[in-house]
């Protein structure tokens with residue numbers, strides 16, 4: 001499956017990316033590498049994912065609509081996991097998916113509660129936790 005993971009240089013996005021790559025999915029990572037914390041950590045996380053031939057990385061900002069459109073058009077992802085986030089005051093909201101709905105038919109089908117529950121199950125399974 002082709003999956004876009006935003007925030008792919010982040011803590012959770014990179015861990016998810018590695019898990020998906022291990023399972024054989026194609027991962028298209030998007031991250032702006034912002035300087036909210038040490039960017040060396042982000043570079044190292046991206047480098048680990050880049051070792052997989054099925055990983056493609058884009059250093060772009062989610063507010064860059066033009067670049068984002070190109071990524072979607074070029075890769076035609078089957079799933080999008082949006083983990084890009086910025087703590088504190090931000091100029092734009094990343095929850096506005098109107099354009100994605102209009103242009104690509106993006107239609108989230110899992111509630112946050114269900115998504116978190118699935119993530120916890122996946123985490124427990126991966127680490128053999130009860």
Ligand SMILES: NC(=O)c1ccc[n+]([C@@H]2O[C@H](COP(=O)([O-])OP(=O)(O)OC[C@H]3O[C@@H](n4cnc5c(N)ncnc54)[C@H](O)[C@@H]3O)[C@@H](O)[C@H]2O)c1
Nearest residue numbers: 007009010011012013031032033034061062083084085086
């Ligand atoms: N870490 C946790 O314990 C935890 C717990 C619950 C929920 N979450 C949620 O999971 C998500 C990811 O958290 P994390 O811990 O991986 O954070 P993180 O800061 O490590 O990762 C977020 C990534 O998003 C990128 N980013 C931010 N704004 C961007 C933009 N405009 N365009 C492109 N990339 C952008 C950052 O560069 C960063 O690499 C967040 O929504 C967070 O609230 C995290």
